[in-house]
Amino acid sequence: MKQRPLFLNVDLSPQPNKTPNKSPIQRTKTPLKETQKSQSRFHSPIDTQPTRQTSTIITELISKRSGATGRSQTQTAVEQEIPVKQTSDFQTIYQRSLKANYIPKITHINAQTPPKQQSVPSPATPINHQFISQNIEKNIPIHTNIVNKQKEKVQIYIRIKPNLTNEKSVVKKLSNQHLAVHTFEDTNRQFEFDTILDNSSQEEVYNLTSKQIVSDCIAGRANGVVIVYGQTGSGKTHTMGLLEQSKGVIQLAMSDIFQQIKEQNENGNNFKIEMSFIQIYMDKIYDLLNNNGQQLQIRESKDSIPYIQGAVQISIEDQNDGIQLVSFGIKNRVVASQVMNVNSSRSHTLLTIYIKKQVQDKVICSKVAFIDLAGSERNKKSLSKGLRLDEATYINESLSALGNVIAALGQPNQQHVPYRESKLTRTLQGYLTGESQISLICTITKLAESTNETLQTLMFAQRCKDVVLRPQKIIPIQDEETLDNGDLLKQIAELKETIKDLQEQQQKQQSQQNQQSKQQDKDFLKFLINIILKLKQYTFSNLSSCQLQEKQALAEKFLQDSTYYQTIQFPKEIQVMMMEQIQSQEIDQQKVEQCLEGNKEQIKDLAKSFTQDIHYLVQAFKQYSDMRYNYIIEKILEQYRQKEIQVWAKGLAYLLITIKQLLNQLYEIKQFDIASDIYLEGIKQQLYHLINDKGTMYKSPQKICDLIEKFYCSETDFSFNQMKKFSSSLNIPSQTMSDKYKQKIEKLIGTYGQGIKVVKPTEPPPIYHSPSVNVSTLIQSRKFQQNPFNDISSLTEQQAASSVEESNLREEVHVIPNNESLLQGKLRFKEDELLIYSRNQMAAQMAARKKQLK
Numbered sequence: 001m002k003q004r005p006l007f008l009n010v011d012l013s014p015q016p017n018k019t020p021n022k023s024p025i026q027r028t029k030t031p032l033k034e035t036q037k038s039q040s041r042f043h044s045p046i047d048t049q050p051t052r053q054t055s056t057i058i059t060e061l062i063s064k065r066s067g068a069t070g071r072s073q074t075q076t077a078v079e080q081e082i083p084v085k086q087t088s089d090f091q092t093i094y095q096r097s098l099k100a101n102y103i104p105k106i107t108h109i110n111a112q113t114p115p116k117q118q119s120v121p122s123p124a125t126p127i128n129h130q131f132i133s134q135n136i137e138k139n140i141p142i143h144t145n146i147v148n149k150q151k152e153k154v155q156i157y158i159r160i161k162p163n164l165t166n167e168k169s170v171v172k173k174l175s176n177q178h179l180a181v182h183t184f185e186d187t188n189r190q191f192e193f194d195t196i197l198d199n200s201s202q203e204e205v206y207n208l209t210s211k212q213i214v215s216d217c218i219a220g221r222a223n224g225v226v227i228v229y230g231q232t233g234s235g236k237t238h239t240m241g242l243l244e245q246s247k248g249v250i251q252l253a254m255s256d257i258f259q260q261i262k263e264q265n266e267n268g269n270n271f272k273i274e275m276s277f278i279q280i281y282m283d284k285i286y287d288l289l290n291n292n293g294q295q296l297q298i299r300e301s302k303d304s305i306p307y308i309q310g311a312v313q314i315s316i317e318d319q320n321d322g323i324q325l326v327s328f329g330i331k332n333r334v335v336a337s338q339v340m341n342v343n344s345s346r347s348h349t350l351l352t353i354y355i356k357k358q359v360q361d362k363v364i365c366s367k368v369a370f371i372d373l374a375g376s377e378r379n380k381k382s383l384s385k386g387l388r389l390d391e392a393t394y395i396n397e398s399l400s401a402l403g404n405v406i407a408a409l410g411q412p413n414q415q416h417v418p419y420r421e422s423k424l425t426r427t428l429q430g431y432l433t434g435e436s437q438i439s440l441i442c443t444i445t446k447l448a449e450s451t452n453e454t455l456q457t458l459m460f461a462q463r464c465k466d467v468v469l470r471p472q473k474i475i476p477i478q479d480e481e482t483l484d485n486g487d488l489l490k491q492i493a494e495l496k497e498t499i500k501d502l503q504e505q506q507q508k509q510q511s512q513q514n515q516q517s518k519q520q521d522k523d524f525l526k527f528l529i530n531i532i533l534k535l536k537q538y539t540f541s542n543l544s545s546c547q548l549q550e551k552q553a554l555a556e557k558f559l560q561d562s563t564y565y566q567t568i569q570f571p572k573e574i575q576v577m578m579m580e581q582i583q584s585q586e587i588d589q590q591k592v593e594q595c596l597e598g599n600k601e602q603i604k605d606l607a608k609s610f611t612q613d614i615h616y617l618v619q620a621f622k623q624y625s626d627m628r629y630n631y632i633i634e635k636i637l638e639q640y641r642q643k644e645i646q647v648w649a650k651g652l653a654y655l656l657i658t659i660k661q662l663l664n665q666l667y668e669i670k671q672f673d674i675a676s677d678i679y680l681e682g683i684k685q686q687l688y689h690l691i692n693d694k695g696t697m698y699k700s701p702q703k704i705c706d707l708i709e710k711f712y713c714s715e716t717d718f719s720f721n722q723m724k725k726f727s728s729s730l731n732i733p734s735q736t737m738s739d740k741y742k743q744k745i746e747k748l749i750g751t752y753g754q755g756i757k758v759v760k761p762t763e764p765p766p767i768y769h770s771p772s773v774n775v776s777t778l779i780q781s782r783k784f785q786q787n788p789f790n791d792i793s794s795l796t797e798q799q800a801a802s803s804v805e806e807s808n809l810r811e812e813v814h815v816i817p818n819n820e821s822l823l824q825g826k827l828r829f830k831e832d833e834l835l836i837y838s839r840n841q842m843a844a845q846m847a848a849r850k851k852q853l854k
C-alpha cells in the first residue's frame, strides 16, 4: 500500500499495554509502526494538519514551561471517568496525563475532509478508540458530517464599549436592534443590526452571540465561527477573553462545551475535544501552541479547501485544560503598547475547537472557531512608526482584504471572491462557507474622537448583512487508507490524465488567445499605417494657400505650447526602433513587439508619467490642428478603445508611437509644404525673370510652357527631386521671349500658380526632412538652416541673377528674396533651431518683388 503522509495528532487516550515509565518523548521519538499508525483515525473537518511529530512539540512546550517529563498513571476523564483536578498550568495538563498512566497516542488525522450532510444516527453508542481501531481494521470508512444547517446569514452584533471616563458619548442605543451615531456633521446616523449590546456582561455577550453556535456544533448540526472586528482598543480581545486573566467568549464556550458534553455523555455519547491556536502576524502564520518561530503554510486539501499545514492540534480533557492552553497561547501572541491601546494585539488570532463525536459507527466532526482580528487603526492617530507602522500596514491591508471578500460575498451573483489577497482571508476561506454559522461581533466605542472609526466599523458590519455564504462542495468521504493499491494507482492514473487534459486545454487556450491578440495588434497596426499613408496622401492633395497658412500657424502654436518634447524620453532602444520604423515606412510588427516586450517595465513607467503628456497632446491636437488631425486622432483613440488591446502598456506604446509618427508627419508636412511652396515660389520667381527678360535665358518658350503645364498639372509622380530638376531645366540660355509666350506663361502661372497645386511626391524633400530623423533629432540637426535658400538668401538680385546661370552646376541655388525680408517673416520654432519661413510672409514678399520687377 502506498504510504500516505502522516498527519500526527496527540490523543490522550490510555495505552494500557505500554511500559509505565516510558516518557512520551521517548515514545514519540520511536519510529511509528504500521500497527500504531492505524490504531485510531479520525476524518476531521479540521483546518490544521500537524506534520511535525507532536510529541516533539509537546516536549518543547513542556520543557519551555517547566522542563517536566514523566508518565501519567491516570486515564482520560472521558474513558475512565477519573475526576479532573483543577490545573493551573499548561504543563500540568501533560503532567496529569502522564501520571494517568497513558501515553500520548499518535493518531492519524486524514487530510482535511469537509463536513458531510448526514442525519445524526441515534441511539448513540459510546465512543472508544478501540471501536475506531476495529472499524479501521475492518476497513469501514469513518465519516464526518455536518447536518441540518439552519441558516446562511451572518448574525451581526454590535458591542458598545462603555465609557470609562465622563466623556460625552456619540453613540446611542435606540433599541435592541437600532443605534445612532452623532457625526461630525452634527447629524444622527441610524443603523440596524441583529442585536445591539450596550452595558452587556461577558456572559450576556456569550449567550447571545455564541451559545447557539456552540450547541449546534456539539450536536453536529453546523460548524461555527465567532469573529470580533473593530477599531483598536474597542474591546475585541476583551470580548473574546484573550486578555490575560480575562474571561470572555472563549472561556465561556469552553465551559459550555464541557458542560454539554458531560450531559451528553450521560446520554451515552462520547466526545473528543481538540484545540488549535494560531496567529497571523504581518501576513505570516505562526502556531501559538508551538512557539518555535517557524512559519506555517497554507495548503489546499484535495477538495480545494485551504488548511494550515503543521499547526498542532492538542486534545483537551476539560475546560481547565482548554483555558490553560488558551493562556499559554496568549503569551505567545504579539502585543504592543499603542497610543490607542496599551495592550494592543498586533496579530489576528484563530482559535479552533474541534469536537469529534462518536455516534454508533460514525464519528461526527465539527469545529467552532473564534477569530480575534487585530484592530484597524489610523496610523496618523496611533502615531505608529517603524515596526509598529509596518504592523499597522499589514493589519490594515488584511482587514481591507477581508472587506473585499465580504463585499464579494455580498454580491448577488458572486463570481470571484478574492480570498487570495491576504493570509487572513485565505485562512478564513475554509470558515466562511455555507456550512458555518457565523456571528460577527463588531466592537465600537462611544468616544467622539473615534466617530470616524465607529462609522467605518458600522459600515463594515452593514456590508456583512448582505453576505450569502456558499455551501461548500460536499464530497462523499472515503477513507483513502482503505483503498487498496489498485484503487490508488487507478486514481493516480486518472488524475494524471485529467492534469494532462487540463494542461493541453490551457495551452490551446493560451495560444488561441495569443493569436487573437496578435491578430488584433496586427489589425491595429495596419490601421495605423493606413492612416499615416492616407494622411500623407491627403496632405499633399489640393490645398489652398489660405489653408496652408492656417495649418502652419496652428502647427507653430502647437509646437510652441507643447511640453511634449521636453518631457517624453523614450528608452533609447525604443527611440531607435521608432526611428527605424518611421524610416522604413512599413512597420515591422515583430520588431516593434520585441522591442516593447523588452522594455515593458520602462514603458509602464513611461506610460504612467506621460499620461499627462498624452492628454495634453490629444488636447493640443484638438485645439491647434486642423480638422484632419482631429479626425485622425479621434479615429486612433476610438480604434484603440474598440480593439481593447489588453496589454495596455503595449497599446499605449503603440499610441505613443503613432502620436510621435503623427508629429513627425506634421513636421514633415509643414516642412515639405513650406519648402515646396518656397521652392515653387522660387521657380515662379525664375519664371517671372524669364518673362520679364531680366537676363535669364531660355531655349524654347514652348518647352517652358510645356514644362510649366506638366509641373503644375501633374497629378502624380512629381517628386521633390523632379521639381528641382524641372527648376534647373528652366535655367536655359537666354533668348528673347515673344509676347505670345510671355502671355502664355503668365496665363499658365495665373492658372496654376495660385498657391500650391496638386503635387504628390513619392518621397519627401531630402534636404529639409528625412523621414529617418525623428523630431528632436531634426530639431538638433540644424539641417534646415543649411538649406540652399539660406545660402542664397543674402544674394543681391544681381548676384542671384548671375547665380541662376551657375545653377546648372549648383542645382540648389535659386532666386529668392533677400535675407533681411525673409527674417522678418520667419517663424521660429524651438529655440530658433528650426527656421520655417512663413508662406504668408513669403507671399507678401513675392508680391512686392513682383511689383518691383514689373
Ligand SMILES: Nc1ncnc2c1ncn2[C@@H]1O[C@H](COP(=O)(O)OP(=O)(O)OP(=O)(O)O)[C@@H](O)[C@H]1O
Pocket: 160, 161, 162, 230, 231, 232, 233, 234, 235, 236, 237, 238, 239, 243, 341, 343, 344, 345, 346, 373, 374, 375, 376, 443
Ligand atoms: N466592554 C468592556 N468593558 C470594560 N472594559 C473594556 C471593555 N472593552 C474593552 N475594555 C478595556 O479596554 C481596553 C482595550 O480593550 P481590548 O484590548 O480588548 O481592545 P482591542 O479592540 O482588542 O484592541 P486591539 O485591536 O488594539 O488589540 C482593555 O483594557 C479592556 O479591558
